[in-house]
Amino acid sequence: MYFNDPQSHAWDALVEAAWQGWEHAHAPYSKFHVGAALLRAGGGIVAGCNVENAAYPSSLCAERTAICAAVAQGMKPGELSALVVVTEAPTLTPPCGACRQVLAEFADDLPILLVNRHHRTLHSLADLLPHAFTVRNLNG
Amino acid sequence: MYFNDPQSHAWDALVEAAWQGWEHAHAPYSKFHVGAALLRAGGGIVAGCNVENAAYPSSLCAERTAICAAVAQGMKPGELSALVVVTEAPTLTPPCGACRQVLAEFADDLPILLVNRHHRTLHSLADLLPHAFTVRNLNG
């Protein structure tokens, strides 16, 4: 697979799954619909969408929805291989800090592709969350 | 279906799914493993488990994992029909307040079955979260 190239067809199935998640976004408060999809080691794909709440702090982002759904299906730390985030916003939408934190629980590094209707850019978790707080900090 | 009876076989598939979610809990910090499963209107079952994080506030409970996964699969408000929560704790484990809040986004009321290896008790969301804060509060 060629996840170091944002234009690679390796991303196609993940991008499609992320748009399918996007269609299910529950975002009546922000009207900002987000979809995500992740690739598990072994090849499984899990999609997510944002799930907002009238009490805004109880909302959840698309990326975390996908990660938690994947864990419930058996994904373990070290088995998260790639992530796609899609919105229709003209500026590509990066993961929020809290989502980066949850990604870092399951991967030391990760290619992250940001996609909208016209563009895509490739980032990595290591670039988006340098000096991450992890279990290594907790254990001293 | 007979979800008003905690011993009804109507609960069997949900309880089984919740224990399957439980097996996937990522709970290295609390060591407190939780599984959940919900029933969607129409009959689909979605499981969840708790997904902890080295930064504790970025953790997610099993109930919310199941709800968000179900939304990513297309569940809408009003389509959440029943919930099961399982742990091995000798005292049955109720949903935390934040999970009750997220349940209330998708159901006005809901039968909630708490299960461990020996017992089960039946609650309802209306009983567990009276005077809920909902979209009706936001809209004045």
Add this chain to the structure above:
Amino acid sequence: MYFNDPQSHAWDALVEAAWQGWEHAHAPYSKFHVGAALLRAGGGIVAGCNVENAAYPSSLCAERTAICAAVAQGMKPGELSALVVVTEAPTLTPPCGACRQVLAEFADDLPILLVNRHHRTLHSLADLLPHAFTVRNLNG
């Protein structure tokens, strides 16, 4: 003090502090401004407001802002005596489920006064969060 009477002057200083917190709400996304104030055993008052974030799940409610600020000033579990929540919404605004959860970390029960420009009603934490999940559940 007479916190069992919603009209008691015992509430006056807390209500005033909650409105002062309300004036500082950072709520550019919901436009729903909330203030809160709590009474510590010993008499100290600590105010809070909601603090929203462009990434909605990273927002915080007024009640939790007040509680966490009080803890940073030295409040311990068992030292939380009363809470007021104020908004201008015509329907009185109850704490969300997540705030009830955080209140339950610091008090087994608590009088909670809901206030707007015209009305007030008195609740208790025990009524708003029955069968709470607490440290007793974690410890089995």
Add this chain to the structure above:
Amino acid sequence: MYFNDPQSHAWDALVEAAWQGWEHAHAPYSKFHVGAALLRAGGGIVAGCNVENAAYPSSLCAERTAICAAVAQGMKPGELSALVVVTEAPTLTPPCGACRQVLAEFADDLPILLVNRHHRTLHSLADLLPHAFTVRNLNG
């Protein structure tokens, strides 16, 4: 003031306030005590500590406790000038991703000093949260 030098005495009052916050940490679950203090434009200092909860996701970090307390006292976006985070962990403790997200609501950039009993290092918010998700993303 000389916040570009980690050894500058400009940091002294903030470091002292962060240790005072640290003494009040409510961290019975992780046993990982964290203190924080921020400097407001104009000179005010606000301290915070982590405030954990039996339901781990309802916990709050020290940095967010300080920020939210400062907002309740009147701090506005653009008025957050510096942050200190203190722990006794031998490896210096960086803010988690969610705290970086909340910092980014109130400052485009920010000097962040990490301190333990023996060492200190200086970071910046721009370095710790590149490509931040902000209100500019929400507004397209």
